[in-house]
Amino acid sequence: QKEVEQNSGPLSVPEGAIASLNCTYSDRGSQSFFWYRQYSGKSPELIMFIYSNGDKEDGRFTAQLNKASQYVSLLIRDSQPSDSATYLCAVKPGGYNKLIFGAGTRLAVHP
Amino acid sequence: EAQVTQNPRYLITVTGKKLTVTCSQNMNHEYMSWYRQDPGLGLRQIYYSMNVEVTDKGDVPEGYKVSRKEKRNFPLILESPSPNQTSLYFCASSLFGQGDYTFGSGTRLTVV
Numbered sequence: 001q002k003e004v005e006q007n008s009g010p011l012s013v014p015e016g017a018i019a020s021l022n023c024t025y026s027d028r029g030s031q032s033f034f035w036y037r038q039y040s041g042k043s044p045e046l047i048m049f050i051y052s053n054g055d056k057e058d059g060r061f062t063a064q065l066n067k068a069s070q071y072v073s074l075l076i077r078d079s080q081p082s083d084s085a086t087y088l089c090a091v092k093p094g095g096y097n098k099l100i101f102g103a104g105t106r107l108a109v110h111p
Numbered sequence: 112e113a114q115v116t117q118n119p120r121y122l123i124t125v126t127g128k129k130l131t132v133t134c135s136q137n138m139n140h141e142y143m144s145w146y147r148q149d150p151g152l153g154l155r156q157i158y159y160s161m162n163v164e165v166t167d168k169g170d171v172p173e174g175y176k177v178s179r180k181e182k183r184n185f186p187l188i189l190e191s192p193s194p195n196q197t198s199l200y201f202c203a204s205s206l207f208g209q210g211d212y213t214f215g216s217g218t219r220l221t222v223v
Contacts (some may be wrong), residue, residue, distance in 0.1 A: 004153075032209065032210050034182065034210050034211070036212075042216075043201055043214035043215060043216055043217050044154070044212075044214050045214070046211055046212065046213075049211065072217075084170075087156070088153065090154075090210065092209070092210045097142070097159060097161060097167070097208050098144065098156045098159060098169060098208075099154075099156075099169075099210050099212070101146075101149055101153045101154040101155075103152060103153035104153060104155055109151070
């Protein structure tokens with residue numbers, strides 16, 4: 001069974017700090033990696049994707065991928081209370097037409 | 112506005128009474144999928160469709176049916192719902208199924 005693991009949290013950070021969210025996956029053949037944000041009572045929305053080893057930056061968000069360690073992370077700089085949500089890591093296994101989602105990490109940014 | 116529309120948003124039903132949850136997208140996406148979301152288990156794929164008349168099972172297909180007669184619509188059918196199908200259901204679409212999904216607003220189903 002292909003798996004994606006995340007710490008459920010909550011991860012609590014003060015406003016303005018860097019939030020670091022982590023994810024590990026089991027399928028070495030995975031090629032594509034995604035971060036979705038889900039506010040309470042809402043549907044998931046895509047915020048970042050990454051295909052290659054290294055870092056990818058988009059505004060305050062940086063996705064990091066290390067395929068050798070089977071590890072994906074999301075950094076949120078200058079965290080704001082509006083960033084408080086559950087962050088879902090998702091992996092597309094090689095050869096499969098689906099995403100495998102982690103159970104999500106709840107982030108709480110306090111003023 | 113580009114969107115995925117699910118109906119109904121909330122549904123309470125009784126065991127064994129057939130129901131359909133509708134899903135429609137206006138983005139001309141090839142790929143559509145149904146997920147259920149349960150606490151601690153995350154999102155699990157039920158069925159997906161790569162194109163009209165092309166559907167396949169996901170990880171938890173038992174007790175569900177789907178059809179894709181038109182590109183825009185992908186209904187989820189529960190022929191005989193049971194309490195273990197109580198969950199939050201999401202429809203999602205993507206241009207070619209590469210993982211960049213647009214999700215519908217969700218349907219919270221309770222089977223008593």
